[in-house]
Amino acid sequence: MFAGLSAELLARFQFAFTVSFHFVFPAFSIGLASFLAVLEALWLIKKDNAYLKLFEYWKTIFAVTFSMGVVSGIVMSYQFGTNWAGFSDKAGPIIGPLMGYEVLTAFFLEAGFLGIMLFGLKRVGKELHFFATLMVAVGTLISATWILAANSWMQTPAGFAPSANGQLVPTDWMAIIFNPSFPYRLVHTVLAAYLTTAFTVGAVGAYHLLRNRENRQARIMFSMAMWMAAIVTPIQIGVGDLHGLNTLEFQPAKIAAMEGHFETHQGAPLILFGIPDDEAEVTRYAIEIPYLGSLILTHQLDGEVKGLKEWPRDQRPGALIPFFTFRLMVGLGFLMLGVGLWSLWARFRGTLYQSTWLQRAALVMGPSGYVAVLAGWYTTEVGRQPYTIYGLLRTEDSLSPIAAPAVGASLLTFTIVYFLVFGAGIFYMLRLMRRPPEVEDHELERAPNRAAGITPGPVQGAPLGGGHGA
Numbered sequence: 001m002f003a004g005l006s007a008e009l010l011a012r013f014q015f016a017f018t019v020s021f022h023f024v025f026p027a028f029s030i031g032l033a034s035f036l037a038v039l040e041a042l043w044l045i046k047k048d049n050a051y052l053k054l055f056e057y058w059k060t061i062f063a064v065t066f067s068m069g070v071v072s073g074i075v076m077s078y079q080f081g082t083n084w085a086g087f088s089d090k091a092g093p094i095i096g097p098l099m100g101y102e103v104l105t106a107f108f109l110e111a112g113f114l115g116i117m118l119f120g121l122k123r124v125g126k127e128l129h130f131f132a133t134l135m136v137a138v139g140t141l142i143s144a145t146w147i148l149a150a151n152s153w154m155q156t157p158a159g160f161a162p163s164a165n166g167q168l169v170p171t172d173w174m175a176i177i178f179n180p181s182f183p184y185r186l187v188h189t190v191l192a193a194y195l196t197t198a199f200t201v202g203a204v205g206a207y208h209l210l211r212n213r214e215n216r217q218a219r220i221m222f223s224m225a226m227w228m229a230a231i232v233t234p235i236q237i238g239v240g241d242l243h244g245l246n247t248l249e250f251q252p253a254k255i256a257a258m259e260g261h262f263e264t265h266q267g268a269p270l271i272l273f274g275i276p277d278d279e280a281e282v283t284r285y286a287i288e289i290p291y292l293g294s295l296i297l298t299h300q301l302d303g304e305v306k307g308l309k310e311w312p313r314d315q316r317p318g319a320l321i322p323f324f325t326f327r328l329m330v331g332l333g334f335l336m337l338g339v340g341l342w343s344l345w346a347r348f349r350g351t352l353y354q355s356t357w358l359q360r361a362a363l364v365m366g367p368s369g370y371v372a373v374l375a376g377w378y379t380t381e382v383g384r385q386p387y388t389i390y391g392l393l394r395t396e397d398s399l400s401p402i403a404a405p406a407v408g409a410s411l412l413t414f415t416i417v418y419f420l421v422f423g424a425g426i427f428y429m430l431r432l433m434r435r436p437p438e439v440e441d442h443e444l445e446r447a448p449n450r451a452a453g454i455t456p457g458p459v460q461g462a463p464l465g466g467g468h469g470a
Contacts, residue, residue, distance in 0.1 A: 008399050010407040011083040014414060016381070018075050020374055021418050025069030027373045030144055030190065031197025032062045033137040036117075038224075040133050044126060054217050057437045058201075061429055063118055066110075068425045075414070083407060087388050087398035093169045094160060094176060098150040106143030110136050141190065148189055152182040154389050155380070156250045168392070180250050184243040191236045192376065195336060196369025198228035202339075203366025204433045206359035217437035219353050222362070226352065230340035237333060241296070248297055251390060252306050254383035257319040258326040259293055260286070261307040268293035268305035273327075276319035281309060283319070314386065322383040329375040332368045339365055 005013075036055055043051035077099070080088045088095075116124060116132035124132070159175025160168045170176055205222030208215050248255045256262075260271045260283040270292035274283040294303040308316050339361055346355045384390055388398045 005404060005408070007402055007404040007407050008396055010404055010411055011079075011399060011402075012395070014083065014407060014411040015076070015079055016378075017411065018072065018079070018414060018418070019377070021422055022069065022072035022076060023373060023377060024370045025065050025072060026140070026144070027193045027196045027370060028200060029062060029065045029069055030140045030193035031195075032058060032065065032200075033133075033140045034194070035197055035201065035224075036062060037130075037133045037137045040130050044130060050216055050220060054221060054437060057217070057435075059118060061432050063114075064425060064429050064432070066114065068422055072418075072422065081400075082410075083400050083402060084388075084398050085400035087393065090166065090393050090398070091154075091168055091389060093163075093167055094153065095150055097170075098146055098153070098177075102143055102146035106139045106146060109142065110139035113139070144190060144193070145186060148186045149177045149179075149182055152185045153177075153179050155179075155185070155384060156181040157389055157392055168389070181243075181246055184239065184246045188236070188239050188243050188376075189373075191232055191239060192369065192373050194228060194232055195236060196373060198225045198232065199336065199339075199362070199365050199369045201225040202229065202362045203364075204437070206362040206366075207434075208436055209353060209359050210356065210363070212436070213353055215436060215438065221437065222359070223347075223352065226340065226343035226347070226362070229336055230344050233333065233337045233340045237337065240330075240333070244297060245299075248305075251383070253308065253311050253316045254322065254380075255297065256306055256308045256310075257317045257322040257383050258379060259297075259305065260319055260323045261293070261305055262309050262319075263307040264310060265294065265305050265307065267291045267302045268297070270296060274323070276323050278318050278320065283323075317383050317385040322379045325375040325378040325382070329372050329379060332372040332375070335365065336368060336372075 036058055039051050039055040039058070043049070043055065080095075113132040113135040116129060117136050120132065121129045153176055156179045157168075158179040159170060159172035161171045163169045201221050202225030205218045205220075205225060208218035209222055212218070244255070257276075259268070260274050260276045261268060262276075262281045262283065267290070269288035269290050271283060272287045272289065274286035276283045291301045294305055295301055297303065297305055308319060339358075342358055342361065343352065346352045346358050352358070386394050386396070388395050
């Protein structure tokens with residue numbers, strides 16, 4: 001099945017496959033944890049059980065997402081030893097502590113308060129329960145911080161020195177953590193997680209609004225999701241621009257691959273579409289807008305954008321994959337912006353909950369966040385090639401002394417197991433989302449409403465105006 005493929009290529013396929021499955025779960029759980037904290041805060045402030053009902057609805061989905069993220073993440077760490085021993089040996093003194101800090105801070109924080117968040121409302125009271133929810137949300141953000149510090153260091157290494165045995169040892173931990181690309185990568189990824197969650201929640205709200213426009217919980221979640229889409233998407237586009245400028249400074253070969261430029265340009269065009277041919281060193285069938293590439297990348301019409309020919313063939317990435325994944329990510333970003341602006345127009349007209357086409361568009365855009373974050377990850381990681389640590393350690397030198405059939409066998413096993421286990425988990429999550437977001441009041445008796453002095457809000461007989469969740 002894998003005849004003719006090298007151990008290096010198979011190991012890269014395996015890591016890409018397992019990371020792709022893993023990445024979609026944190027991309028959802030990071031935003032969903034914050035969403036749960038906001039819902040519980042609104043319940044406490046407004047004393048309206050509609051928000052508690054939504055909290056209970058999404059809490060179960062979060063538990064499934066979190067568990068699948070943890071399980072899928074464990075597998076990746078083992079690959080550092082089985083497939084990437086060269087990388088582990090060279091970069092272990094830096095990557096090891098960063099991963100350890102993630103476990104000691106974020107994972108312990110999340111695990112310590114997760115049980116209280118899921119099962120403790122009746123037992124600990126509303127204040128401590130809300131604190132636990134906040135700690136879970138903070139834990140997901142801390143986890144993202146450490147993981148992105150490690151990944152960013154691999155992209156823009158700093159604060160290290162080579163040892164006598166060839167290892168890269170830390171000399172300045174602040175420089176390692178706050179390496180040149182870290183702030184941009186962290187903000188860009190966290191905002192992507194929030195947008196992924198917003199469009200998932202928006203799609204679920206739209207689905208139930210299309211079935212029943214009088215469902216108040218569906219109205220609340222749809223309104224909150226559309227606010228997030230309208231506010232965060234333009235911010236994300238701006239952050240993406242800053243991230244691109246940072247990448248141009250520190251990884252210009254990656255930018256050249258993303259833009260499909262093989263020749264260096266003064267006043268580079270923006271290639272909207274084409275097919276990069278790495279062998280012929282040309283982008284075929286290019287559809288271009290003159291000077292716009294330089295304007296976007298350098299903020300000058302005649303700014304210089306280096307082409308891939310500036311680097312030897314064995315020191316530059318292939319252009320085909322980053323070229324298309326980058327355009328997929330950007331295209332989805334502008335579609336998200338369109339939905340967000342559409343929702344603002346519908347909200348201004350008072351038709352947010354009656355606009356069938358807006359809700360259909362939100363439903364179709366439900367998976368867009370997951371596709372965008374994966375496309376962005378492929379752009380980043382493939383664009384870093386042929387290095388695992390940019391400019392320092394080549395991918396071929398990072399590999400373990402392992403035979404291709406062994407890697408192929410484990411890849412095949414992972415493929416089967418992942419599709420069975422995580423496929424079943426995703427199917428279960430979708431079934432939970434299909435359930436109408438209404439929880440009967442008797443199911444919330446465990447919530448200490450009377451003890452907290454909170455009376456149930458006007459859930460069933462409340463006016464259904466546009467103010468809820470706005």
